[in-house]
Amino acid sequence: MEESLKSLSMDYLNLLINGQAFSDVTFSVEGRLVHGHRCILAARSLFFRKFFCGGEPSPPGLFLHHSPRSSPTGGVLSHPLASSPRGGCGVGGGSVIPVNSVSYEVFLLLLQFLYSGQVSLVPQKHEARPGCGDRGCWHTHCTAAVDLALDTLAAARSFGVEQLALLTQKHLASIVEKASIEDVMRVLIVSRKQDIHQLWAACSQLVAKSGLPPEVLAKHLPIDVVAKIEEVRLKSSLTRRVSFGHHQLHALEMAGPSSAELEDQHHKIRRMRRALDSSDVELVKLMVMGEGLNLDDALALHYAVENCGREVVKALLELGAADVNCRAGPAGKTSLHVAAEMVCPDMVAVLLDHHADPSIRTVDGVTPLDILRTLTSDFLFKGAVPGLSHIEPNKLRLCLELVQSAALVLSREEANSGSGDNHPHSSIYQR
Numbered sequence: 001m002e003e004s005l006k007s008l009s010m011d012y013l014n015l016l017i018n019g020q021a022f023s024d025v026t027f028s029v030e031g032r033l034v035h036g037h038r039c040i041l042a043a044r045s046l047f048f049r050k051f052f053c054g055g056e057p058s059p060p061g062l063f064l065h066h067s068p069r070s071s072p073t074g075g076v077l078s079h080p081l082a083s084s085p086r087g088g089c090g091v092g093g094g095s096v097i098p099v100n101s102v103s104y105e106v107f108l109l110l111l112q113f114l115y116s117g118q119v120s121l122v123p124q125k126h127e128a129r130p131g132c133g134d135r136g137c138w139h140t141h142c143t144a145a146v147d148l149a150l151d152t153l154a155a156a157r158s159f160g161v162e163q164l165a166l167l168t169q170k171h172l173a174s175i176v177e178k179a180s181i182e183d184v185m186r187v188l189i190v191s192r193k194q195d196i197h198q199l200w201a202a203c204s205q206l207v208a209k210s211g212l213p214p215e216v217l218a219k220h221l222p223i224d225v226v227a228k229i230e231e232v233r234l235k236s237s238l239t240r241r242v243s244f245g246h247h248q249l250h251a252l253e254m255a256g257p258s259s260a261e262l263e264d265q266h267h268k269i270r271r272m273r274r275a276l277d278s279s280d281v282e283l284v285k286l287m288v289m290g291e292g293l294n295l296d297d298a299l300a301l302h303y304a305v306e307n308c309g310r311e312v313v314k315a316l317l318e319l320g321a322a323d324v325n326c327r328a329g330p331a332g333k334t335s336l337h338v339a340a341e342m343v344c345p346d347m348v349a350v351l352l353d354h355h356a357d358p359s360i361r362t363v364d365g366v367t368p369l370d371i372l373r374t375l376t377s378d379f380l381f382k383g384a385v386p387g388l389s390h391i392e393p394n395k396l397r398l399c400l401e402l403v404q405s406a407a408l409v410l411s412r413e414e415a416n417s418g419s420g421d422n423h424p425h426s427s428i429y430q431r
Contacts, residue, residue, distance in 0.1 A: 009115075009116040009117055009118060010116070012040065012115045012116055013112065013115050013116040013118075015037060015040070015115065016036070016111055016112065016115045019035045020035050022037060023035035023036060023037060024036075024037060024038050024039075025037065025038045025041070025052075025097065026095075026096045026097065027096065027097050027098070027099050027107070028096045028097065028098045028099065029098075029099045029102065029103070029104045029107045030103060030104040032104050033096065034104075034107060034108065034111065036111060038052050040114065040115060041111075041114060044114040044115075044161075045114055045159060045160060045161055046160055047159050047160040047161075048159075101158075102151075102155050102158070103151060105148070106148070106151045106152050106155045107155070109121070109152055109155075110152070110155050110156065110159060110161060110164065113161065113163075113164045113167075114161065117163075119164065119167070121148060121149055121152060121167075121168060121171045122138075122139060122140060122145065123139040123144055123145060123148050129144040130144065130147075132144035132145075140175065140178070141175040141176075141177075141178040141179045142179075143179075143180065143182075143183055145175060145179075146172075146175065146176075146179055146183040146186065146187065149168055149171055149172050149175070150172075150186065150187065150190055152164070152168050153165055153168040153169065153172070153190070153194075156168055157194065169196055169198070169199055172187055172199055173198065173199055173202055176199075176202060176203055176206060177202075177206070181206070181207065181210045181212065182220070184203050184206045184207060184210075185203075185207060185217075185220050185221055187199065187203050188200065188203035188204060188207060188221070188225065189221065189222075189225070191203060192225060204228060204229055204232050205232060207221075207229050208229050208232040208233045211305075211306030211307060211338070211342060213277070213307045214226050214229075214230060217229060234266065234269065234270070268287065268291065268293050268298065269298050271283075271287065272284055272287060272293060272295075272298055272300055273303055273307075275287070276300065276303060276304050276307070276308050276312055276316070277307065277308065279308070279309070279311070279312050281312060281315040281316055281319070284300065284316065284319070285319055285321075288319065288321045295316070295319075295321050295322040296322060296323050296326045299326075299328050300316060300322055301313070301316060301317070301322045301323075301324065301326065301335045302326075302328050302333075302335050302338055304316050305335045305338050305339050305342075305344075305347050305351070306338055306342070310346040310347060310350050313347060313350050313351070314350050314353075314354075317350070317351075317354040318354075324336075324351060324354050324355060324356045325355075325356060325357050325360055327360075327362075330363070331362045331363055331364065332361075332362045332363040333362055334356065334357070334360055334368075335347075335351055335356065336348065336351045336352075336356040336357070336358065336360070336368045336403075337362060337366070337368050337371060339351055339368075339399075340368040340369075340371040340372050340375075340399060340403065341371055341375075343372075343375065343392070343395050343396050343399055344395070344399070345395050345398040345399050345402065348368075348399050348402050348403060349402055352402060352403070352406050356368075356406075357410070358403045358406040358407040358410060359407055359410055359411075367407075368403050369400075369403045369404065369407050372396070372399050372400045372403055373400070375396060376396060376397075376400055
């Protein structure tokens, strides 16, 4: 049965590939002719069935008026069957239906799916494309790949091909993990406008983890979306606090905190973050001393590394109330892991100055040095780093040198002492 379906799919696809063979309808897209078959299109798409039968008009701007063998000239859709004596507008009727607002490539993908039930949404490998300056790119998650997927999704929705829309949504969900944060934000906006909840959730998590401050996000996203991202960050921080907090707080959570207690924690974290955003470390100090704020439970250092400047992080560390090696989140990352992912030499240096452990591992066994080595390998061999489209090679090299030097000193100390536990770091961190 499977082989029979594949054979049937290929037979129908060959009809499309062979162009004018048995064709009874012709479209003009970007000045190029596409020959089709009304019976197949009508059987596979309610939109085309209504269009060919003179039912409900298409959405404005999707089709233009059709005219004999000419390129699109603008205008409003007239009755699509007007010029055909048999109610058709294909080759026999001598008319062409111009298609508007859909590229030639995307329209062909749409027809390929309607004819065969299959389609590849990955652009041609190694083909130079707008939005991708890397000639060797395979276009699996670059801007060109995201552009094609978003355009295909828009076309699928416009032509009412819901199966293709669902397929494209899954494809987008698979590539946003490695796409640049700018492209993730574009997908986020589309998923919000079209109420694609799973894609929205995936993209909002990625944007929340990006570390971009609200004022930067506001340049690319609507204000209400930025507010949603901040809510995601807050919920994520509270989840980390429950999972990786101190034993006393963990016991309190296990005992079932009241909603008032949780709201109080929410309020303290929001105040602490606003204070860090405005570089008011003194207010954070007062909260620690006067209100019992636990900086590790509130993930203050992780937040400062992601969103604030070097001086704020340094001042926060000098308070002596935050553990520089505190693990957070399901992955168990320290602030040094975060700084390494951001490729920020200033942050890496100040954390090492305050005895951040370069050999500490996440739940998956990844060290900050592993992260930088992987990023360096990606940059050298692929020419790009997923999620860091504007990476500076000098910063990456400097981060790697800093962490390598710190790890080397630590390993020497461990060898000299015969033990790697709780040994103080040497003065190499005092830069």
